[in-house]
Amino acid sequence: MARRVTSLLALVLLFGMLALPAQAQTPDPNQVDAVAKDLWCPLCNGVRLDNCDLQACVQMREVISQKLAAGEDKSQIKAYFVQQYGDVVLGAPANEGFNRLVWILPYLLAILALAWLAFIVRSWLHRSTAPQTGAAGSAPAAAAKDEYEQRVDEELEQYQ
Amino acid sequence: MTVELQTEEKTRRRLPGWTIALGLGVVFIAGLLGLLLVKPPQRSLCDEAAPEFNLRLFDEYRGNLPVDTVSLDSLKGKGVVLNFWASWCKPCEEEAAALEAAWRANKDNGIVFVGVDYLDQDPAAKRYLQKFDITFPNGPDLAGKISKRYAIRGVPETFFITPEGKLVGCRKIGPLSSEELQQRIDEIRPG
Numbered sequence: 001m002a003r004r005v006t007s008l009l010a011l012v013l014l015f016g017m018l019a020l021p022a023q024a025q026t027p028d029p030n031q032v033d034a035v036a037k038d039l040w041c042p043l044c045n046g047v048r049l050d051n052c053d054l055q056a057c058v059q060m061r062e063v064i065s066q067k068l069a070a071g072e073d074k075s076q077i078k079a080y081f082v083q084q085y086g087d088v089v090l091g092a093p094a095n096e097g098f099n100r101l102v103w104i105l106p107y108l109l110a111i112l113a114l115a116w117l118a119f120i121v122r123s124w125l126h127r128s129t130a131p132q133t134g135a136a137g138s139a140p141a142a143a144a145k146d147e148y149e150q151r152v153d154e155e156l157e158q159y160q
Numbered sequence: 161m162t163v164e165l166q167t168e169e170k171t172r173r174r175l176p177g178w179t180i181a182l183g184l185g186v187v188f189i190a191g192l193l194g195l196l197l198v199k200p201p202q203r204s205l206c207d208e209a210a211p212e213f214n215l216r217l218f219d220e221y222r223g224n225l226p227v228d229t230v231s232l233d234s235l236k237g238k239g240v241v242l243n244f245w246a247s248w249c250k251p252c253e254e255e256a257a258a259l260e261a262a263w264r265a266n267k268d269n270g271i272v273f274v275g276v277d278y279l280d281q282d283p284a285a286k287r288y289l290q291k292f293d294i295t296f297p298n299g300p301d302l303a304g305k306i307s308k309r310y311a312i313r314g315v316p317e318t319f320f321i322t323p324e325g326k327l328v329g330c331r332k333i334g335p336l337s338s339e340e341l342q343q344r345i346d347e348i349r350p351g
């Protein structure tokens with residue numbers, strides 16, 4: 001009797017050990033969501049995969065689960081979905097090739113806006129200081145002004 | 161004296177080179193942003209040359225084609241029924257049986273059916289094909305390249321292409337009935 005019980009226990013233990021790796025390989029919903037939150041529903045506008053209940057999204061999460069169980073990491077799974085659906089599944093254009101322009105343009109625009117602002121301020125400052133520098137630095141202009149003032153003085157004297 | 165003043169004024173009015181470059185840069189960026197905002201009109205694709213495509217077929221779903229990848233060019237001389245579908249699409253299920261029946265009835269008469277699986281997952285797509293006992297050539301539209309070329313509005317959508325590679329009529333949006341399918345197939349049958 002004792003031998004039978006021991007054999008039975010050994011069998012249970014053996015099956016338990018065989019079942020253990022299979023259980024460990026099955027990813028839990030949190031692991032699936034950790035990948036799904038980096039992906040976007042390709043059929044909807046602005047809906048993240050972990051928040052999407054469409055059948056297509058359920059199928060995508062199913063594939064994530066299978067791939068995690070097969071030992072693939074997040075970047076491999078993302079690369080697979082990009083191959084299947086294109087960049088749309090990342091929610092943003094990939095930072096490569098012509099698409100890089102989308103990432104560079106905002107910075108370029110900011111630099112151009114700053115340069116434009118600097119130009120406006122510079123020209124405004126230049127305009128406000130222009131009469132002073134013109135009087136001091138330009139000899140013909142100063143002479144012309146002297147001549148004009150002299151004529152004004154002469155004409156004023158005539159009326160006095 | 162007047163000439164001197166005018167020259168000075170002209171010098172002040174002339175813009176420095178970097179200002180012009182800056183202006184051109186702003187115009188260029190505004191143009192690009194405008195292109196992003198303005199959507200090009202969708203192609204109607206009626207009675208015109210069918211866009212070329214290359215479709216990698218599912219291993220078990222090559223129909224009677226002895227190739228891994230099928231292109232429109234390789235099907236010249238045959239009438240082509242190009243059907244866009246997806247496993248998550250309920251209306252696609254309505255036409256699945258009619259498509260398969262029409263394929264079986266016409267495959268030896270110079271007609272080829274090509275199924276393009278749109279934004280789908282291989283396991284679910286194969287389950288769908290198995291469920292409806294589909295046997296005609298089918299493959300996934302990787303990165304949506306073919307659906308972009310054909311500017312599809314959704315699924316199901318079907319195009320009928322003559323043996324010369326020309327679209328007959330416009331696209332059929334929505335599920336096809338057996339009668340409509342047979343009528344459209346007659347229009348593309350090789351002479």
